Amino acid sequence: MSTSQATPSASIEARSDTPDGTCVLTYSALDTQDIIQSVADDGAGATAVFIGTTRNSFKGSVVTQLEYQAYSRLAIKTMADIVHNAHQAYTRSEHQTPSVDGQMHAVIRTALYHRLGTVPVGEPSIVIAVSSPHRKEAFMACEQILEDVKRRAQIWKREFYEGQPDEEAEWKANSGH
Known part of the structure; x- marks a missing residue:
C-alpha cells in the first residue's frame, strides 16, 4: 500500500502556536511529560492534565485499537x-491573579495534542495540559477544552474490536474520548 493510500491527504500533521497555547495533530506517540513541561510557568501554582487513552473494552466488546482521522487544516x-475560548472564559476579573510582570492572568498556558492514525490500547490519543495560578481555573479550563474538542473538532475515530473484520469498523464522530 502506498503512503498516500495509508494516510488520507486531509488527515495530515498540523501545529498551531498562539499566545494562548499550542495545538498539535500528530501521527507520533504523545509524550505526556514533554507536553506537561511545555506549559510550565513560575507563576503557575497548578497544572491540570487530562490524558485520554485507548481502553481495552467498549460496551462489552474487546477493543484492539482506535484509529483517528481529521480534516486537519480546519481541525x-x-x-x-x-x-x-477557554483562556477568555477564565481570564475574567473574578479569575485574575496579578503576575510578576503586572499582567492579569488566570489560565497561563495550554497545550492540546491529539493523535492521528492508529492508537493501540493503553496509549494516549489526547493530552490536554493547562497551567494557572490556581487549581480551580486549571481544572475548569481543561474540562472545557476536552468537551469542546469532542463537540467541535473535525476529528473522527474508528474502533476496532476483537473478532471483527477490519473492514466492518465504522468511522464515528469523536465524541467518546
Missing part, C-alpha cells in the same frame, strides 16, 4: 479557537 484552527 487545527478549531482546536486553537477552543483553547482561545
